[in-house]
Amino acid sequence: MRIVSIGGGPAGLYFSLLMKKSDPAHDITVVERNRADDTFGFGVVFSDATLEHVAEADRESHAEITSHFAHWDDIAIHYRGQVLTATGHGFAGMSRQVLLDILQRRCAELGVRLEFQTEASDLAAYADADLVLAADGVNSVVRSRYAEHFRPQIDWRPNKFVWLGTTFPYPAFTFLFKESAHGLWRVHAYRYDASMSTFILEATEQTWRRAGLDHADEDQTLTFCERLFAEELQGHRLLKNRSLWRNFPTVRNGSWRHRNVVLVGDAAHTAHFSIGSGTKLALEDAIALARALQRHGEVAKALAAYEEDRRPEVERLQRAAQVSLEWFEDAERYHGRLEPIQFAMSLLTRSLRVTHDSLKRRDPGFVSEIDRWFASRAEQQSRVAIRAAPPPPPMFTPFRLRELLLSNRIVVSPMCQSSAEDGTPGDWHLVNLGSRAVGGAALVIAEMTGVSREGRITLGCTGMYKPEHVTAWKRIVDFVHAAGPARIALQLAHAGRKGSTRLQWEGKDEPLAEGNWPLISASALPYHPYSQAPKAMDRADMDRVRGQFVNAARMAEQAGFDMLEIHMAHGYLLASFISPLTNARTDEYGGSPENRARYPLEVFDAVRAVWPSDRPVSVKISATDWAEGGIDFDEAVGFAKRLREHGCDIVTVSTGQTVPDQKPEYGRLYQTPFSDRIRCEAEIPTMTVGEIASYDDANSILAAGRADLCVLARGHLDDPYWTRHAAYEQGWDLPWPAQYVSVKGFNPRLD
Ligand SMILES: Cc1cc2nc3c(=O)[nH]c(=O)nc-3n(C[C@H](O)[C@H](O)[C@H](O)COP(=O)(O)OP(=O)(O)OC[C@H]3O[C@@H](n4cnc5c(N)ncnc54)[C@H](O)[C@@H]3O)c2cc1C
Numbered sequence: 001m002r003i004v005s006i007g008g009g010p011a012g013l014y015f016s017l018l019m020k021k022s023d024p025a026h027d028i029t030v031v032e033r034n035r036a037d038d039t040f041g042f043g044v045v046f047s048d049a050t051l052e053h054v055a056e057a058d059r060e061s062h063a064e065i066t067s068h069f070a071h072w073d074d075i076a077i078h079y080r081g082q083v084l085t086a087t088g089h090g091f092a093g094m095s096r097q098v099l100l101d102i103l104q105r106r107c108a109e110l111g112v113r114l115e116f117q118t119e120a121s122d123l124a125a126y127a128d129a130d131l132v133l134a135a136d137g138v139n140s141v142v143r144s145r146y147a148e149h150f151r152p153q154i155d156w157r158p159n160k161f162v163w164l165g166t167t168f169p170y171p172a173f174t175f176l177f178k179e180s181a182h183g184l185w186r187v188h189a190y191r192y193d194a195s196m197s198t199f200i201l202e203a204t205e206q207t208w209r210r211a212g213l214d215h216a217d218e219d220q221t222l223t224f225c226e227r228l229f230a231e232e233l234q235g236h237r238l239l240k241n242r243s244l245w246r247n248f249p250t251v252r253n254g255s256w257r258h259r260n261v262v263l264v265g266d267a268a269h270t271a272h273f274s275i276g277s278g279t280k281l282a283l284e285d286a287i288a289l290a291r292a293l294q295r296h297g298e299v300a301k302a303l304a305a306y307e308e309d310r311r312p313e314v315e316r317l318q319r320a321a322q323v324s325l326e327w328f329e330d331a332e333r334y335h336g337r338l339e340p341i342q343f344a345m346s347l348l349t350r351s352l353r354v355t356h357d358s359l360k361r362r363d364p365g366f367v368s369e370i371d372r373w374f375a376s377r378a379e380q381q382s383r384v385a386i387r388a389a390p391p392p393p394p395m396f397t398p399f400r401l402r403e404l405l406l407s408n409r410i411v412v413s414p415m416c417q418s419s420a421e422d423g424t425p426g427d428w429h430l431v432n433l434g435s436r437a438v439g440g441a442a443l444v445i446a447e448m449t450g451v452s453r454e455g456r457i458t459l460g461c462t463g464m465y466k467p468e469h470v471t472a473w474k475r476i477v478d479f480v481h482a483a484g485p486a487r488i489a490l491q492l493a494h495a496g497r498k499g500s501t502r503l504q505w506e507g508k509d510e511p512l513a514e515g516n517w518p519l520i521s522a523s524a525l526p527y528h529p530y531s532q533a534p535k536a537m538d539r540a541d542m543d544r545v546r547g548q549f550v551n552a553a554r555m556a557e558q559a560g561f562d563m564l565e566i567h568m569a570h571g572y573l574l575a576s577f578i579s580p581l582t583n584a585r586t587d588e589y590g591g592s593p594e595n596r597a598r599y600p601l602e603v604f605d606a607v608r609a610v611w612p613s614d615r616p617v618s619v620k621i622s623a624t625d626w627a628e629g630g631i632d633f634d635e636a637v638g639f640a641k642r643l644r645e646h647g648c649d650i651v652t653v654s655t656g657q658t659v660p661d662q663k664p665e666y667g668r669l670y671q672t673p674f675s676d677r678i679r680c681e682a683e684i685p686t687m688t689v690g691e692i693a694s695y696d697d698a699n700s701i702l703a704a705g706r707a708d709l710c711v712l713a714r715g716h717l718d719d720p721y722w723t724r725h726a727a728y729e730q731g732w733d734l735p736w737p738a739q740y741v742s743v744k745g746f747n748p749r750l751d
Pocket residue numbers: 006007008009010011012031032033034041043044045046118119120121135136137138140141162163200264265266267273276277278279280282
């Protein structure tokens with residue numbers, strides 16, 4: 001086979017040597033525009049030092065590569081005069097030039113032709129090759145040449161960074177955060193041989209411009225950085241090597257192959273330097289492609305198999321890299337707001353791959369420290385002494401909202417059961433909510449409950465609009481209170497334009513086949529094109545509905561509920577005012593974010609005024625509509641600030657369900673980043689909800705300050721005793737009701 005690799009970086013060289021090794025008859029040329037010893041950058045870091053695939057693929061180069069590794073286990077975070085260190089992370093670094101030397105030597109040894117100082121510009125020159133490898137890096141010319149086939153998407157990230165070296169041998173993977181008059185600077189530094197470290201400096205464009213670096217040449221950049229970090233560098237110098245300020249491009253491609261041309265390494269995909277995986281990805285691409293070619297004789301089949309094999313792994317890593325790069329872009333959000341240990345926890349768990357549990361395995365001392373710190377904060381916040389030693393895992397610490405004391409941080413999310421009779425909850429609701437309260441959650445939120453008969457979503461929804469409802473709810477509330485420490489909240493709502501629909505198992509959001517009732521909403525926009533058009537509310541409608549919320553709140557007090565949640569999410573009536581997608585009003589309730597917030601806040605104030613002052617009120621919001629033209633993050637933060645100013649105690653941060661053509665990005669903890677941001681920027685406590693899969697997720701979220709309470713819907717539906725099982729798995733003693741004390745000491749089989 002005749003193979004040409006355009007580019008002699010890690011991907012091109014490694015693929016070429018693997019192919020030549022598998023069959024010396026292959027005719028392989030690597031075309032590289034640089035000289036052999038002419039590289040950019042300094043060291044590369046491998047976040048996972050094991051490189052198992054590389055060991056299997058070519059033992060010779062693996063042995064040489066690993067013999068040059070500088071190993072270290074620690075991550076050190078320099079934050080406001082403190083250095084926080086977590087150990088057990090297993091990194092390795094090496095010089096990029098040494099890596100290339102090893103691969104070049106191995107290529108030459110096996111008979112790969114290396115053509116340095118050759119720029120591939122006319123691709124027609126390689127037309128007779130059986131396979132053309134586009135290994136020409138992040139700015140791939142091959143990718144541009146065939147852009148209509150590869151369909152590249154390049155996401156230029158806003159921050160500025162520069163890749164420098166230093167003679168300071170950093171003993172750990174080091175993150176430095178430093179404030180100057182210009183703003184906040186972040187450094188990612190790691191050692192790559194006995195005496196040298198990579199030093200990447202990153203800042204927002206604003207900070208970079210304020211420092212005048214938009215006009216700086218390499219030497220001026222160096223002088224500026226040496227001055228800024230004089231104290232940290234302890235007399236060591238910074239070094240340049242084509243050290244120009246850049247923006248990081250996240251590269252993705254619709255396809256990685258076109259006829260006999262295939263993308264590998266950075267040409268196909270990039271992963272931000274903060275997770276140190278680009279080189280490893282490039283090497284793994286080379287392995288996968290070489291294997292696919294060995295397995296499938298035909299190039300077309302092999303390229304398809306390669307892409308199918310690699311894409312999921314690459315995309316998984318790119319998702320982690322995205323969260324990681326966003327964390328660094330948004331570092332101003334956390335810097336100065338979080339205490340040092342929580343800042344460190346937030347940084348370490350940023351990509352969700354490192355968790356409270358995995359950190360505990362790596363560095364039990366670090367996690368004990370964070371647990372102790374968290375428990376002491378919880379003691380102050382809840383005014384409850386925590387006597388346990390060692391302290392409880394974060395999810396089993398108390399939390400206070402006004403005079404409501406929650407015994408832990410787990411909440412059962414409101415979930416419509418579609419089983420009420422004219423709004424009256426019955427035995428199903430008693431068992432459903434009762435068993436979850438016995439199951440260990442500190443707070444159970446009863447389902448979305450209509451403030452009027454017409455305000456229900458379906459005929460099966462619960463309500464709070466007639467005297468019988470108070471009696472029926474009181475039975476449930478009394479049971480919960482008698483059964484143990486769990487508290488119970490009621491979620492009050494009006495369905496708006498999403499009302500008059502079928503039971504959830506008969507067609508969610510689908511209009512009733514017959515017997516529909518008239519709908520109201522912020523504007524006369526139907527949910528589905530075929531749904532009933534609602535009436536745009538006039539002032540009389542607004543007064544009436546506000547009165548219904550007030551009545552329902554009074555009735556909820558009579559029923560004994562501990563807390564109220566007002567539903568302003570998921571496209572229901574109050575949410576329909578907030579989102580520009582559902583609010584087309586031209587009066588003082590439409591237009592600007594302030595106007596769109598006006599009526600929901602009016603309802604909030606009216607409810608707050610009649611609800612006992614010692615009991616909290618939460619509001620559930622959709623922080624994004626996941627649709628073009630909908631609520632954006634800044635607006636959600638703005639709305640949460642307004643809620644705080646109006647006396648809202650805590651915000652439940654959900655997303656979407658405003659419009660049917662939304663494009664949500666589901667996944668583990670997919671809504672938690674929204675909670676994180678609102679909690680930090682709006683400075684209001686939050687509940688996070690959405691695919692919280694494990695107790696480890698809950699502990700990680702809480703310890704890192706991404707929310708104050710963790711809310712589970714389907715998790716607790718699937719397992720009413722989810723919280724008890726989480727306690728058992730963590731060896732935490734959650735007291736049983738008297739009726740069940742014989743369970744103490746019983747070992748459930750949870751596997
Ligand atoms: C600041 C920074 C820090 C990084 N840190 C790390 C890290 O710590 N760990 C890590 O694993 N990765 C890191 N990376 C990423 C890593 O450098 C790349 O992911 C990796 O080098 C990709 O290998 P590659 O072979 O695909 O591309 P490259 O290494 O970019 O190689 C492409 C080669 O193609 C050549 N070329 C380009 N066009 C042509 C042409 N027309 N004709 C001939 N030759 C051409 C180039 O000269 C180059 O040698 C970092 C990247 C940046 C920007």
